[in-house]
Amino acid sequence: MRPGQSLCSIVMTQPAPDTPATPALAISGLAKTYASGVVALHAVDLTVARGEIFALLGPNGAGKTTLINAVCGIVTPSGGSAHALGHDTRTDYRSARRLIGLVPQELHTDAFETVLATVSFSRKLFGRSRDDAFIEKLLRDLTLWDKRDAKIMELSGGMKRRVMIAKALSHEPELLFLDEPTAGVDVDLRRDMWEMVRGLRERGVTIVLTTHYIEEAEEMADRVGVIAKGRLIIVEETRTLMKKLGRKTLTLNLAQPLGAIPEALANWNLALAGDGHELVYEFDTQAEATGVPSLLRAMSDLDIGFKDLNTKQSSLEDIFVDLVHESAAEKHP
Amino acid sequence: MNLLGVWAIYRFEMARFGRTFWTSLVVPVITTSLYFIVFGSAIGSRMTEIGGVPYGAFIVPGLILLSMFTESIGNASFGIYMPKWAGTIYEILSAPISPLETVIAYVGAAATKSVIVGLVIFATAHLFVDLPVAHPFAMFAFLILMAVTFCLFGFLIGIWAQSFEQLQVIPLLVVYPLTFLGGAFYSIKMLPPLWQTVTLFNPVVYLISGFRWTFFGKGDVTMAASIGALALFLGLCLAIVIWMFRTGYRLKS
Ligand SMILES: Nc1ncnc2c1ncn2[C@@H]1O[C@H](COP(=O)(O)OP(=O)(O)OP(=O)(O)O)[C@@H](O)[C@H]1O
Numbered sequence: 286m287r288p289g290q291s292l293c294s295i296v297m298t299q300p301a302p303d304t305p306a307t308p309a310l311a312i313s314g315l316a317k318t319y320a321s322g323v324v325a326l327h328a329v330d331l332t333v334a335r336g337e338i339f340a341l342l343g344p345n346g347a348g349k350t351t352l353i354n355a356v357c358g359i360v361t362p363s364g365g366s367a368h369a370l371g372h373d374t375r376t377d378y379r380s381a382r383r384l385i386g387l388v389p390q391e392l393h394t395d396a397f398e399t400v401l402a403t404v405s406f407s408r409k410l411f412g413r414s415r416d417d418a419f420i421e422k423l424l425r426d427l428t429l430w431d432k433r434d435a436k437i438m439e440l441s442g443g444m445k446r447r448v449m450i451a452k453a454l455s456h457e458p459e460l461l462f463l464d465e466p467t468a469g470v471d472v473d474l475r476r477d478m479w480e481m482v483r484g485l486r487e488r489g490v491t492i493v494l495t496t497h498y499i500e501e502a503e504e505m506a507d508r509v510g511v512i513a514k515g516r517l518i519i520v521e522e523t524r525t526l527m528k529k530l531g532r533k534t535l536t537l538n539l540a541q542p543l544g545a546i547p548e549a550l551a552n553w554n555l556a557l558a559g560d561g562h563e564l565v566y567e568f569d570t571q572a573e574a575t576g577v578p579s580l581l582r583a584m585s586d587l588d589i590g591f592k593d594l595n596t597k598q599s600s601l602e603d604i605f606v607d608l609v610h611e612s613a614a615e616k617h618p
Numbered sequence: 619m620n621l622l623g624v625w626a627i628y629r630f631e632m633a634r635f636g637r638t639f640w641t642s643l644v645v646p647v648i649t650t651s652l653y654f655i656v657f658g659s660a661i662g663s664r665m666t667e668i669g670g671v672p673y674g675a676f677i678v679p680g681l682i683l684l685s686m687f688t689e690s691i692g693n694a695s696f697g698i699y700m701p702k703w704a705g706t707i708y709e710i711l712s713a714p715i716s717p718l719e720t721v722i723a724y725v726g727a728a729a730t731k732s733v734i735v736g737l738v739i740f741a742t743a744h745l746f747v748d749l750p751v752a753h754p755f756a757m758f759a760f761l762i763l764m765a766v767t768f769c770l771f772g773f774l775i776g777i778w779a780q781s782f783e784q785l786q787v788i789p790l791l792v793v794y795p796l797t798f799l800g801g802a803f804y805s806i807k808m809l810p811p812l813w814q815t816v817t818l819f820n821p822v823v824y825l826i827s828g829f830r831w832t833f834f835g836k837g838d839v840t841m842a843a844s845i846g847a848l849a850l851f852l853g854l855c856l857a858i859v860i861w862m863f864r865t866g867y868r869l870k871s
């Protein structure tokens with residue numbers, strides 16, 4: 286029993302037993318309003334199972350970092366609660382934080398420390414006793430071993446990010462937060478990062494990462510949560526979400542403007558734009574038949590000529606706009 | 619208790635001091651020597667004794683206190699301001715370590731350095747004057763308690779400060795006036811009665827008086843008042859610092 290905690294409160298808040306069924310992360314009603322008045326999180330609920338890789342996808346300012354920081358103790362939540370492997374992150378922060386590793390979005394490092402010193406420091410700070418063999422393996426895995434005696438300020442940005450990751454893993458956490466792990470990272474390091482994430486998952490580590498890129502979420506995550514304006518608007522299995530999101534538009538610049546969409550083209554999901562100068566076709570890239578070739582054939586049959594065409598993958602921002610509208614429409618039909 | 623965590627921060631801070639160890643000892647030694655030359659020899663030759671103590675020896679406690687005060691505030695405030703400024707504080711905030719443990723680690727390290735500085739000045743003073751110490755154990759205890767108190771004060775300034783200017787202005791605005799007006803280099807009994815009363819609101823008066831008592835067996839105010847003032851100052855700083863960590867004042871958003 287911790288000092289200051291009455292027997293009564295222990296009996297009442299039956300501590301969730303740390304069984305395999307306990308979620309790695311359970312957030313309920315977590316909210317944050319900054320002193321400036323900005324509401325960064327509106328009562329968010331989220332459960333992440335053990336061993337899962339969960340991606341938080343959202344545009345700038347959506348509240349991804351705020352969510353992670355509120356769980357890790359860097360931001361004081363305005364309301365709600367979070368449990369890491371069954372431990373309340375506020376009332377039982379010691380047990381919770383021992384199990385959590387955090388790689389923040391920004392590269393915050395002690396410029397004058399050496400790589401080895403700073404990683405060893407992190408392990409002790411989190412209450413773990415010295416383990417040279419483990420730290421050596423960690424640094425080797427992150428290809429930092431050769432740089433172990435270099436001062437951090439002598440490292441490149443990508444290597445600094447590896448150092449941050451090594452620090453976060455130094456105490457062998459069971460729940461790892463990666464806040465934009467691939468921002469400003471080259472292709473090689475990105476691939477290494479993905480491999481590392483998979484390796485960690487094999488060891489049973491649960492990972493919550495944030496990203497701006499749909500492809501990254503698709504590549505790495507089991508489930509994806511889309512966050513916009515402080516609200517978690519959708520949480521889906523990655524495959525399901527990709528189906529929803531994988532839409533493209535084909536825009537045809539017509540030679541002659543059309544007044545209306547001809548009857549013969551009613552089978553395609555078409556719209557007119559630019560005063561009838563553009564014909565816009567929206568289609569699903571994951572569908573078996575996109576309908577593009579048949580559309581073009583039908584147009585040629587009808588003698589509708591076009592000067593130019595282009596296709597566009599709906600951008601993340603478009604998707605967010607769509608999703609936000611959709612979820613608003615669902616709530617207020 | 620996360621003793622390993624406390625030890626890690628303590629070691630980290632001591633290593634930081636280690637990198638600037640010599641400069642940080644040379645500066646107080648030179649400053650102290652200058653004070654001895656100016657106050658002890660030049661002026662001291664005119665005012666030979668205060669309350670039966672030769673002037674050169676009389677100013678030693680004040681000199682040690684002044685150097686420890688500036689060193690403590692400098693080190694302790696910088697120790698916490700830097701991680702805040704560089705962003706590395708995220709790791710401390712996300713670690714399984716309590717506010718009290720964090721304070722013990724940071725302030726403990728800064729106080730260790732201040733005690734070393736105090737002792738070096740004490741040793742330097744022996745080069746210039748005969749220095750009897752009436753109560754060596756009390757003197758050492760007082761030295762440590764003062765170091766801890768000053769470092770706590772510096773630590774809360776480091777949390778409070780939002781710019782390097784604020785970090786630097788406090789020593790100028792607080793330390794020097796309080797120390798110089800607090801009787802570091804004279805007995806407040808030499809002041810006119812009105813000023814004597816005003817001075818009694820200055821906490822440094824009690825610290826210097828108590829510290830001087832451990833050397834010469836007498837001070838301006840009673841030893842009980844000195845110990846009481848020290849305890850009050852220490853308790854107040856500790857309470858404010860713990861409150862800052864609990865609420866995340868200027869540490870978290
Ligand atoms: N310390 C702070 N004080 C006040 N407002 C803040 C603070 N930090 C973030 N915000 C605001 O909260 C909102 C959410 O920010 P947050 O950093 O969580 O977004 P994000 O999803 O991580 O964005 P990005 O993709 O750019 O990293 C934004 O409107 C931001 O301006």
Ligand SMILES: [Mg+2]
Pocket residue numbers: 349350351390464
């Ligand atoms: Mg962010």
